[in-house]
Amino acid sequence: MSLHAARVVTGELSKCAGVETDLIDIAKLPLPTNDAGEAIKQADFSAKMNKADALVVVSPEYNHGYSGLLKHVLDSCLKEYIHKAVGIVGVSAGPFGGTRVIQNLLPVMRELGLVTIFWDVNFSSVQKVFTEDGRLLDESYIRRIDKFLKELIWMAKTLRQGRARISID
Amino acid sequence: MAAVTKTDKMICPSCRVEMNHHCDKLVYTTDPQEAEQADPSLGGFIEEFHTCPKCGGGASRHA
Numbered sequence: 001m002s003l004h005a006a007r008v009v010t011g012e013l014s015k016c017a018g019v020e021t022d023l024i025d026i027a028k029l030p031l032p033t034n035d036a037g038e039a040i041k042q043a044d045f046s047a048k049m050n051k052a053d054a055l056v057v058v059s060p061e062y063n064h065g066y067s068g069l070l071k072h073v074l075d076s077c078l079k080e081y082i083h084k085a086v087g088i089v090g091v092s093a094g095p096f097g098g099t100r101v102i103q104n105l106l107p108v109m110r111e112l113g114l115v116t117i118f119w120d121v122n123f124s125s126v127q128k129v130f131t132e133d134g135r136l137l138d139e140s141y142i143r144r145i146d147k148f149l150k151e152l153i154w155m156a157k158t159l160r161q162g163r164a165r166i167s168i169d
Numbered sequence: 170m171a172a173v174t175k176t177d178k179m180i181c182p183s184c185r186v187e188m189n190h191h192c193d194k195l196v197y198t199t200d201p202q203e204a205e206q207a208d209p210s211l212g213g214f215i216e217e218f219h220t221c222p223k224c225g226g227g228a229s230r231h232a
Binding site for chain 1: 189225226
């Protein structure tokens with residue numbers, strides 16, 4: 001069901017002028033599990049993170065947390081994320097829409113150098129929000145996604161200028 | 170009192186222009202050998218992050 005949510009968000013992002021999007025299904029990344037961190041950096045994923053000005057992390061919530069796979073993938077890069085914007089979309093079968101997974105991801109994002117926005121998207125009772133083939137049944141999500149993306153794009157543009165033009169020295 | 174001025178700007182490998190130094194990050198190594206060389210007052214290394222104003226490409230180096 002998280003993939004359905006990711007596809008809806010990617011679809012809305014692709015409607016935004018001047019924005020290029022790429023949906024990355026982390027389950028398909030060929031990362032080894034016998035090591036972790038930047039030691040297992042994967043060239044294609046690293047190049048995509050380098051190119052990106054912003055990330056949207058769409059995460060299901062398991063036992064109030066994020067999947068080990070998501071952390072494993074995020075940890076494989078560092079310099080690629082610095083001073084870039086990130087927004088988080090929580091997905092859950094229960095009523096809270098992944099609010100706990102979002103809260104638990106915030107300190108991870110911060111340590112990775114990503115800048116979090118204050119809008120989230122929460123897909124609660126997700127099994128009722130999409131059909132089996134991924135059609136969105138509740139159009140009210142579109143308005144919230146729109147607000148979320150506007151904040152994300154503003155932050156991405158601002159940080160892009162800052163990275164390129166504003167010196168720490 | 171001494172003023173410290175960094176003059177060794179990083180150069181973008183693609184555009185050959187000076188990159189902008191926009192971030193210093195404390196990085197905690199997981200490598201035991203590297204950990205011995207970490208700055209004891211910080212517990213890790215300072216990594217500098219630079220971005221090219223022309224192409225937006227990023228690069229980093231130990232401070």
